[in-house]
Amino acid sequence: MSVVDAVVIGSGPNGLVAANLLVDAGWQVVLLETQSRPGGAVASDEDVRPGWVHDTFSAFYPMAVASPVIRGLDLERHGLEWMRAPAAVGTPMPGGGWALLHRDRADTAAGLDALAPGDGDAWLALCSEWDAIGEELVAALLSPFPPIRHGAAALARVRRAGGVAFLRRLLGPAATLARDRFAGTAPGLLIGGNAAHSDISVDAPGSALIGWLLSMLAQHHGFPVPRGGAGMLSAAMVQRFARAGGELRLATRADRVLVRDGRAVGVRTSHGDVIRVRHAVVADVSAPALYGDLLRPEDVPARTRRWMRRFRWDPGTVKVDWALSGPIPWQEAPAAQPGTVHVTDSLDQIAADQARIAAGVVPAAPFLVVGQMALADPSRAPAGAESAWAYTHVPQRFGADETGVIRGVWDHDDAQRMADRIQQRMERAAPGFGSMVLARRVLTPWDLHARDENLVNGALNGGTAALRQQAVLRPMPGLGRAETPVRGLYLGSASAHPGGAVHGACGANAARAALAHAQLRRR
Numbered sequence: 001m002s003v004v005d006a007v008v009i010g011s012g013p014n015g016l017v018a019a020n021l022l023v024d025a026g027w028q029v030v031l032l033e034t035q036s037r038p039g040g041a042v043a044s045d046e047d048v049r050p051g052w053v054h055d056t057f058s059a060f061y062p063m064a065v066a067s068p069v070i071r072g073l074d075l076e077r078h079g080l081e082w083m084r085a086p087a088a089v090g091t092p093m094p095g096g097g098w099a100l101l102h103r104d105r106a107d108t109a110a111g112l113d114a115l116a117p118g119d120g121d122a123w124l125a126l127c128s129e130w131d132a133i134g135e136e137l138v139a140a141l142l143s144p145f146p147p148i149r150h151g152a153a154a155l156a157r158v159r160r161a162g163g164v165a166f167l168r169r170l171l172g173p174a175a176t177l178a179r180d181r182f183a184g185t186a187p188g189l190l191i192g193g194n195a196a197h198s199d200i201s202v203d204a205p206g207s208a209l210i211g212w213l214l215s216m217l218a219q220h221h222g223f224p225v226p227r228g229g230a231g232m233l234s235a236a237m238v239q240r241f242a243r244a245g246g247e248l249r250l251a252t253r254a255d256r257v258l259v260r261d262g263r264a265v266g267v268r269t270s271h272g273d274v275i276r277v278r279h280a281v282v283a284d285v286s287a288p289a290l291y292g293d294l295l296r297p298e299d300v301p302a303r304t305r306r307w308m309r310r311f312r313w314d315p316g317t318v319k320v321d322w323a324l325s326g327p328i329p330w331q332e333a334p335a336a337q338p339g340t341v342h343v344t345d346s347l348d349q350i351a352a353d354q355a356r357i358a359a360g361v362v363p364a365a366p367f368l369v370v371g372q373m374a375l376a377d378p379s380r381a382p383a384g385a386e387s388a389w390a391y392t393h394v395p396q397r398f399g400a401d402e403t404g405v406i407r408g409v410w411d412h413d414d415a416q417r418m419a420d421r422i423q424q425r426m427e428r429a430a431p432g433f434g435s436m437v438l439a440r441r442v443l444t445p446w447d448l449h450a451r452d453e454n455l456v457n458g459a460l461n462g463g464t465a466a467l468r469q470q471a472v473l474r475p476m477p478g479l480g481r482a483e484t485p486v487r488g489l490y491l492g493s494a495s496a497h498p499g500g501a502v503h504g505a506c507g508a509n510a511a512r513a514a515l516a517h518a519q520l521r522r523r
Contacts, residue, residue, distance in 0.1 A: 005280070
């Protein structure tokens, strides 16, 4: 039996951030990881075809470069290098042309104005709102709830951003924001496509905030990728942690958080080891896994158990990775190509797909998020080739398939049929795409879950981003913070506020709460 200051369970980005902050404070920290590699859903490999690097899960990281927490780790000193495609985000339009988000707002506005006069000025008005409040709003969103310091600073800037009218727009649906502010369809594809990275319908309240926020971040920071693969972001955090004296144990599952007199006192591992803690246990695991598996039922209040039965996941995911012999042959490629592409026919189609998925139906022509990785980072594929992927959401609870061929069991047949459907969608937007495929890999909801247990049935965001499970309601009403009903135990995963995306805030909030409580105990 060993004794340390803290144990962090899970080496995803939130766990790695928490471990780094705790070791920076001089704590002796052990980081436990079930898998044989660190990083959680920030990983890469060459399993599709040697020489082609694919990001197994997440790929583009605008929130990471915007996050004060991750910026503060100074990961560039540990080998991290950010790369960017010529343009950030785009959508090929069915009638020709592209809706494109550039790093330069003037270029974005000029492109939108060429498609619908007046939309350029309307876009620049959105940018002015970002200038007035954007950075403080991001800081407030990533702070522990309630975000007193940054929240007050953001509120002080609301008037400059447009006052009550601005707040009403952001708290409304993305589709309404697009239709009220713009004459053409291209801005709605940009805002709606970015909003669709979450599971809030573009017709639902709150989606405007996500669409506007990701669009402005894309324009401000680009959609950057780590040179050499997503795993390099994890590797930089692991290296930083190890150099500061932290201990990482791979292939070591945490079986139980040990509790005595209402306080977390240690962790028992799958190897039978017991690690006692002086101060804290931080769990980068889903809320249902923490309260349902890692803790004994008698250590969890009845109210918490009831709310965990009501916990709602975001949709599942199917992802296809392709090793291509050349660039994606878009029907009408723009001069400055985006690294991230949204494939859809319209904003209405995004809304219709989201409604089908919410009803348990797999769409026949699904909305796709596509990555052109070698375009952003040439090291991802041999010269002239492309390392590409696409993902789409599917229901957490399967009810039906719109075409009747997928059964929702996600075996080999389901996987290949869904991959064929995604590839046919790509072929429509990029004729000849199929002829360039040298190899492909299909990751079903079950595959994603098996590779990272936090991705429950392929859920990417640690639980729904709908307003009913955000802020003070995440992961259950009355919390909204990293603290749990067990003293000295902190939830540091995307199931905690502020939720999904690679920003490290959930882990940072947990680490800072642990440090603050340890300081109070010493007084």
